[in-house]
Amino acid sequence: AAPSPPPDFKTCSKTTITNGPEVPYSCCPPPLPKDTSTIPYYKLPPMNKLRIRSPAHLVDEEYIAKYNLAISQMKDLDKTDPLNPLGFKQQANIHCAYCNDAYAIDGKVLQVHNSWLFFPFHRWYLYFYERILGKLIDDPTFALPYWNWDNPKGMRLPPMFDREGTSLYDERCNPQVRNRTVMDLGTFGDKVDTTELLLQTNNLILMYRQMVTNAPCPLLFFGARYVLGTNIEAPGTIEKIPHIPVHIWTGTVPELNAPEGKPKYGEDMGNFYSAGLDPVFYCHHGNVDRMWNEWKTLGGKRKDLTQPEWLNSEFFFYDENKNPYLVKIGDCLDTKKMGYDYASSPTPWRKFKP
Ligand code: C2O
Secondary structure (H helix, E strand, O other), rough: OOOOOOHHHHHHHOOOOOOOEEOOOOOOOOOOOOOHEEEEEEEEOOOOOOEEOOOOOOOOOOHHHHHHHHHHHHHHHHHHHOOOOOOOOHHHHHHHHHHHHOOOEEEEEEEOOOOOHHHHHHHHHHHHHHHEEEHHHOOOOOOOEOOOOHHHHOOOOOOHHHOOOOOOOOOOOOOOOOOOOOOOOOOOOOOOOOHHHHHHHHHHHHHHHHHOOOOOHHHHEEEEOOOOOOOOOOOOHHHHHHHHHHHHHHOOOOOOOOOOOOOOOOOOOOOOHHHHHOHHHHHHHHHHHHHHHHHOOOOOOOOOOOOOHOOOOOEEEOOOOOOOOEEEEOOOOOOOOOOEEEEOOOHHHHHHHO
């Protein structure tokens, strides 16, 4: 198999809501230079200080204020400059374009989920998102928070996303996530009746299973090799659980008969096309990304893939200066080289061998 090439921008077209009709707006990036073959490869810039991503449940008010300001600046761009690639909606549309079949290459559509493209695509996505936020508030050390759902203390919606009227608040969120409800990392929608303590314990057992027992080698952790245009769904262990359940838990319950203007397809977090419209998406993916680093510390064959077709697969993003770039998976394997790291947080699941 050949590496997955960057999207063919000339073919960016209409997209479809998962389990629904066409997306009522375009998810394609703003107009690019005519000759897209001139888009350069991205070089990791030199940095003086690592950006440190912290657990979302532990950050202080000062940080929350900064984060709110950055997101509201991003949202303002939607109004003043809708084609600005740094705008909040444009950023959310990246997810829509890559995941709802907007791009075709040789007639085959590109989809970054359910395969080994999942971890690296989202790593690069957050990398640029974070730098854009930092640029908007003029703080080059700004780092995203991470939703620490693998730790009992973080198994709830981080409180900063539960403050109505702030830029981090998403109206289109499932009411069940409000008021400090503990989540079940393993369910795909059904409500469970159990105590908080039992839920948390079950979550830890599940984390052990997905990180250790079921992921002893790279392909099981990252997901199956990606062949452009195939629909074989073979996600890695963490992508499948808890990544998807957290999305579904946070999004609204699909309601096909919902009145006009109300969410029907699990918006925002529960559908690919809209997930990036909930600020908590990037916080959720911070922890998914952190799990990649954690997994590599678990020993045995738990190391990055080495296949050239993975290392040479490419994506496209705008950087914080609105310049378009191509990036390669091979350049995103070491977060410190990318200029960021995770503040450590206890990983009690390591002791939850069933
Ligand atoms: Cu691109 Cu959490 O999905």
